[in-house]
Amino acid sequence: MSRLIRAVIDTGALRHNLQTIRARAAGARVLAVVKANAYGHGLVQTARALPEADAFAVARLEEGIRLREHGVRHPVVLLEGVFTAEQLREAARYELELVVHDALQVHLLEADAAGHRFRLWLKIDTGMNRLGFRAGEFPEALRRLERLPSPPLEVRLMTHLARADDSPAQTREQLARFRQAIRGHLGATSIANSAGVFGETAVGGEWVRPGLALYGASPFADRSAADLKLRPAMTLTTSVIAVRSVPRGETVGYGGTWRAERDSRIAIAAAGYGDGLPWALPNGTPVLVDGRRAPLCGRVSMDMIAVDVTGWGPIEVGTPVVLWGEGLAVEEVARRAGTIAYELLCGVSQRVPLEMR
Ligand SMILES: Cc1ncc(COP(=O)(O)O)c(C=O)c1O
Incomplete structure (x- = not known):
């Protein structure tokens, strides 16, 4: 087995983070978000590492099917729902739950001659302006779902927060719109992403939907x-594959963006x-x-990086190198690249083996 690049996944940290989220979300059930290959941590492996999760959420049908084909029996929610009759049948076959965010999806359920019955998550757009029924459209959508020829097993109500990480005012506004929209309707609710769980505004809801926090990264710039007691x-x-001397004045790597100010190692x-390491990482990134x-x-190449170890003791081929994780927060590396931890985690490429521990 190659000892070169690999993503070591600490399953104890995943479980610890789930417990921390649970404690913080006081009594809410946890819909663990494992879309995009569990933010790079391995879809099936992560689900298997989190048997205590109450349910899993993925974005796409294929991700849900993959969980089922690997024996995951938890409830699985498709956050984008389905878009064709064929997908609806597949979702029923694999016993997946559906988010319904658009009139097209209500229509697909109404037109489903086989009368499949689903647990549905009706999504209300309270200001994200991405997916969901606007507050004024919501009562009609709910009425249509309740009158389906084969009634849903349950209809839960959800919304998604746009700025729980940086704007308590906007979060309060979204909460107010959500409460106003669902007034008088029964049904479990789900509002909080990671920032909603850990933010200063009490968001509430019977279900929380954390992604990033499960993986031990903070959604906040200043915390x-x-x-947050996440790992x-x-x-x-x-690991190191070569060590070389670079004389003062010479450059390292493509484009000559780093020049040795002294004789360097x-x-x-x-x-x-x-x-999956961003090309945009600048000189000086730790x-x-x-x-x-x-x-x-110097620049990040396709397969290599160069690191200045001038004046250090002996560094040999095989010396371990950590790009992010234990001891070096992925959030810090992301900031250096002008991006977010989400993108770095999801962007770990297919050639990087996952090692579950
Ligand atoms: C609808 C929905 N809920 C929850 C999440 C989880 O968000 P986070 O990773 O910020 O906790 C996402 C992620 O994008 C999402 O799209």
Whole structure:
């Protein structure tokens, strides 16, 4: 087995984060969001590592089918629902639950001659302006669902927060719209993503829908995962494959974006944008070489990075290098690349083996 780049997934951290979310969400049930290959952590492996989750949420039908084909028996919710009669049949066959966010989807259910019965999550748009019925359209959509020839097993009500990470005012506004829209209607509700669970505004709801927090990253710019008592689940790790001397004045890598100001020792590590490391990472981005911070020098290549270890003791081929995870928050690396932790985690490429621990 290659000891080069791999994503080590700490299943204990996944379980710890689920417990932390549970404690914070006082009594709410947890719909663990495992879409996009569980944010890069492995869809099936993550679901298997979290048997205590109350249900799993994915974006697409194929993801739900994959969970079923690998024996996951928990309730599984399709966050985007289905878009064709064929998909509706498949969702029924695999006993998936559907988000209904659009009149087309109500129509598909009405036109379903086989009369499949689903648990439905009716989505109300309270300000995200992405998916969902507007408050004024919601009563009619609900009425149509309640009158389906084969009534739903249950209709739950949900909305999604656009700025729970940075705008309590907008969150309060969305909550007010949601409460106003569902007034007088029975049904379990689901509102909070990770930022909704950990934010200052009490969001409530019978179900929470955390993604990022499960994986041990913080959705907030000003609060770390450690502040939220979360532990990183993924450590992206590789090793040194060459060490070289670079004379003062020479440059390293494509484009010559880093020049040695002194005679330098440069470690080359096996990780690049072909693995999901952003090309945009600038000089100075930290990586951990044998547990110590060292700055990136020169551009990220497809398969390699260069790291300045001038003045360090002996660094050898095989010395471990951590790109993010234990000891180096993915949020910090993301900030250096001008992106978000979500994108880095989801972007770990297919050639990177996952190692569940
Ligand atoms: C509808 C819905 N709910 C919950 C989540 C989880 O969000 P987060 O990862 O910020 O917790 C997402 C993620 O994008 C989502 O689209």
